[in-house]
Amino acid sequence: MKTHYLSKSKILSGLQCSKRLYLEVHHPELIEEDTGLERRFNIGNLVGEIAQKLIPGGKLIEYDSGLSQAIKKTRQILESSPLTPIFEATFSHGGVLVRSDIFHRGDKGYRLVEVKSSTSVKDYHITDCAVQAWVIESLGYPLERVELAHIDNTFVYQGDGNYQGLFYHEDLTDGILPIKGQIPGWITSLQSMLAGDLPEIGLGAQCHDPFDCPFLSHCSPEPAEYPVTILPYGRSVIDDLLSEGVEDVRDIPIGRLTNLRHEKVRRVTISGIPESDTEIRTYLKSIPYPRYYLDFETLGTPIPIWTGTRPYQAYLPFQ
Numbered sequence: 271m272k273t274h275y276l277s278k279s280k281i282l283s284g285l286q287c288s289k290r291l292y293l294e295v296h297h298p299e300l301i302e303e304d305t306g307l308e309r310r311f312n313i314g315n316l317v318g319e320i321a322q323k324l325i326p327g328g329k330l331i332e333y334d335s336g337l338s339q340a341i342k343k344t345r346q347i348l349e350s351s352p353l354t355p356i357f358e359a360t361f362s363h364g365g366v367l368v369r370s371d372i373f374h375r376g377d378k379g380y381r382l383v384e385v386k387s388s389t390s391v392k393d394y395h396i397t398d399c400a401v402q403a404w405v406i407e408s409l410g411y412p413l414e415r416v417e418l419a420h421i422d423n424t425f426v427y428q429g430d431g432n433y434q435g436l437f438y439h440e441d442l443t444d445g446i447l448p449i450k451g452q453i454p455g456w457i458t459s460l461q462s463m464l465a466g467d468l469p470e471i472g473l474g475a476q477c478h479d480p481f482d483c484p485f486l487s488h489c490s491p492e493p494a495e496y497p498v499t500i501l502p503y504g505r506s507v508i509d510d511l512l513s514e515g516v517e518d519v520r521d522i523p524i525g526r527l528t529n530l531r532h533e534k535v536r537r538v539t540i541s542g543i544p545e546s547d548t549e550i551r552t553y554l555k556s557i558p559y560p561r562y563y564l565d566f567e568t569l570g571t572p573i574p575i576w577t578g579t580r581p582y583q584a585y586l587p588f589q
């Protein structure tokens with residue numbers, strides 16, 4: 271059986287949906303373009319760079335020369351300069367590759383810090399850290415503490431590039447213990463799956479939880495004319511409908527929707543007749559001509575750039 275290298279992200283993909291991982295490995299050309307992916311990637315890089323600047327004297331493991339060189343460089347620093355913090359420390363064990371955001375020596379062992387741009391710990395963050403810890407400890411590097419550094423949304427930027435206090439460090443050392451023991455089984459199961467045929471898995475909640483699947487169009491090659499995904503702010507309802515086999519708004523049974531806005535979308539989609547609230551019609555009629563309409567959006571980023579602002583504060587207007 272051919273063995274495929276599994277990164278922590280691939281393991282997370284496989285846990286979300288084995289079909290997703292199979293397509294990632296065997297048919298990456300089917301990945302649909304995500305217009306927001308580059309932006310999220312750049313934000314993640316910026317957050318990582320800020321976290322690195324808060325730890326002086328660290329060494330960054332570049333990946334330009336490939337996996338083997340990154341692993342070799344990590345080992346060399348750990349042997350020759352064990353007190354030096356390492357950014358993107360690279361390890362491989364049991365067919366699993368991990369790159370750790372921050373890895374440095376503690377009092378009784380090593381400390382592993384995973385940096386995220388979210389403002390809280392998610393379930394998949396714990397799995398992410400557990401996979402890293404399993405690989406690192408299997409190589410003989412004892413971990414005294416595993417942390418997740420996420421954005422502290424109470425932080426207020428004081429200017430001058432000072433981001434001390436931007437991150438809140440959550441201790442996950444105990445939280446990952448129940449997960450680490452499951453990892454060898456996951457690896458065996460995922461490798462076996464990858465060596466077989468494409469898993470037959472239909473649409474469901476796993477298509478969006480915890481991430482939107484990049485193969486969604488492939489799994490539904492004939493999209494509905496009015497997909498249920500047009501329901502505003504209805505992620506859980508959408509997932510439930512898809513799991514029930516309802517893909518088109520017009521096929522939603524009468525009485526199935528409890529949200530009044532969702533029900534209006536269903537009703538108007540079927541009838542084709544626009545509906546507006548009485549209050550809105552009355553208000554618009556009261557406004558004399560000429561009328562001008564201005565619409566703008568706001569953007570909040572995890573790294574505040576203006577003095578006195580917080581992470582993700584919606585203070586950047588744009589059109």
